[in-house]
Amino acid sequence: xxxxxxxxxxxxxxxxxxxxxxxxxxxxxxxxxxxxxxxxxxxxxxxxxxxxxxxxxxxxxxxxxxxxxxxxxxxxxxxxxxxxxxxxxxxxxxxxxxxxxxxxxx
Amino acid sequence: xxxxxxxxxxxxxxxxxxxxxxxxxxxxxxxxxxxxxxxxxxxxxxxxxxxxxxxxxxxxxxxxxxxxxxxxxxxxxxxxxxxxxxxxxxxxxxxxxxxxxxxxxxxxxxxxxxxxxxxxxxxxxxxxxxxxxxxxxxxxxxxxxxxxxxxxxxxxxxxxxxxxxxxxxxxxxxxxxxxxxxxxxxxxxxxxxxxxxxxxxxxxxxxxxxxxxxxxxxxxxxxxxxxxxxxxxxxxxxxxxxxxxxxxxxxxxxxxxxxxxxxxxxxxxxxxxxxxxxxxxxxxxxxxxxxxxxxxxxxxxxxxxxxxxxxxxxxxxxxxxxxxxxxxxxxx
Numbered sequence: 001x002x003x004x005x006x007x008x009x010x011x012x013x014x015x016x017x018x019x020x021x022x023x024x025x026x027x028x029x030x031x032x033x034x035x036x037x038x039x040x041x042x043x044x045x046x047x048x049x050x051x052x053x054x055x056x057x058x059x060x061x062x063x064x065x066x067x068x069x070x071x072x073x074x075x076x077x078x079x080x081x082x083x084x085x086x087x088x089x090x091x092x093x094x095x096x097x098x099x100x101x102x103x104x105x106x
Numbered sequence: 107x108x109x110x111x112x113x114x115x116x117x118x119x120x121x122x123x124x125x126x127x128x129x130x131x132x133x134x135x136x137x138x139x140x141x142x143x144x145x146x147x148x149x150x151x152x153x154x155x156x157x158x159x160x161x162x163x164x165x166x167x168x169x170x171x172x173x174x175x176x177x178x179x180x181x182x183x184x185x186x187x188x189x190x191x192x193x194x195x196x197x198x199x200x201x202x203x204x205x206x207x208x209x210x211x212x213x214x215x216x217x218x219x220x221x222x223x224x225x226x227x228x229x230x231x232x233x234x235x236x237x238x239x240x241x242x243x244x245x246x247x248x249x250x251x252x253x254x255x256x257x258x259x260x261x262x263x264x265x266x267x268x269x270x271x272x273x274x275x276x277x278x279x280x281x282x283x284x285x286x287x288x289x290x291x292x293x294x295x296x297x298x299x300x301x302x303x304x305x306x307x308x309x310x311x312x313x314x315x316x317x318x319x320x321x322x323x324x325x326x327x328x329x330x331x332x333x334x335x336x337x338x339x340x341x342x343x344x345x346x347x348x349x350x351x352x353x354x355x356x357x358x359x360x361x362x363x364x365x366x367x368x369x370x371x372x373x374x375x376x377x378x379x380x381x382x383x384x385x386x387x388x389x390x391x392x393x394x395x396x397x398x399x400x401x402x403x404x405x406x407x408x409x410x411x412x413x414x415x416x417x418x419x420x421x422x423x424x425x426x427x428x429x430x431x432x433x434x435x436x437x438x
Contacts, residue, residue, distance in 0.1 A: 011132045046125040055128045
């Protein structure tokens with residue numbers, strides 16, 4: 001990391017985890033930890049409200065890889081039947097409640 | 107080991123700094139990001155807000171209704187310049203009445219009505235400012251004074267018997283003469299009565315009447331007064347005063363006149379002038395605003411015979427120092 005000190009960091013991806021908070025706010029922290037553990041060295045992950053911010057100093061990964069990690073997160077926490085991942089913009093994902101699932105069933 | 111631990115610690119600090127930088131970068135690009143979890147107004151604050159708004163509305167409404175309206179037009183004084191007695195019909199008619207109005211400047215338009223009691227014509231002298239237009243001979247005239255910018259003294263001068271809308275604290279003034287027929291060259295004792303009825307209760311009143319001193323072959327004696335005390339002076343002026351007069355009380359002044367008239371006289375004006383002043387709470391009612399704020403009254407000075415009365419009804423305007431009209435006797 002010392003070699004990255006001078007480099008300015010910017011947000012590469014934003015994950016909107018609003019729907020996760022409907023179930024449990026703790027899940028956003030879990031997602032933060034999960035992504036920190038999975039992403040390669042040089043990635044910075046931080047929570048901002050209901051969003052998870054991801055930036056890279058080195059080894060930036062592509063969008064598909066980020067989505068894969070998010071799916072893995074849902075699988076790990078057995079949330080696949082209730083949520084799915086959608087890309088809302090080029091740099092943003094949203095963890096969306098599946099249609100047909102009432103939020104009271106979350 | 108110590109070096110490695112120090113390195114880890116440095117790495118953690120660096121990570122924190124990076125995260126902070128990341129968040130700042132995100133907030134820069136998304137100005138609405140701070141709205142996440144933004145502060146909401148609490149129920150207590152909501153109730154306070156609604157309550158204070160309601161109180162403000164109530165206060166505004168109260169001010170509208172509780173504060174008395176400011177009169178826009180003050181009647182200030184009137185003069186009965188000339189009056190004659192018709193002995194046959196036993197009626198006194200006023201040949202001229204002058205009424206003065208003070209119109210406040212803070213109203214752009216003022217209306218006033220003047221009614222002709224006898225359905226007879228009369229002239230209205232235009233006010234100093236060319237602010238009105240009205241036909242001169244009608245039974246009812248409406249004055250419209252537009253864009254009054256300064257206090258305006260408005261004088262109406264009416265010829266012949268008329269009724270004039272104005273205001274007063276005096277409810278009624280009655281003058282009677284008994285007997286009403288006075289033959290010439292015969293010494294007669296005539297009783298003259300002046301009755302003044304007040305509209306409201308007063309703490310003190312003061313009346314002065316000046317009789318015409320130079321009338322030939324005429325002497326006037328004061329006989330009685332129902333209320334208060336009085337005295338006559340050398341100049342033929344009577345002063346009377348009293349205290350604590352209830353509303354609608356009548357002050358009676360009786361005089362006895364011994365008259366021998368010369369044949370050349372056909373008319374005798376024995377009362378030169380008279381004034382009455384009413385005092386309430388230490389203030390002359392002319393400027394007693396406290397009682398007058400809501401007082402609305404209407405006076406009709408009607409032509410009246412010796413047995414008739416000038417009836418002064420309640421009106422819209424207020425404040426008066428009553429001026430008792432001249433009282434003429436036409437001799438037979």
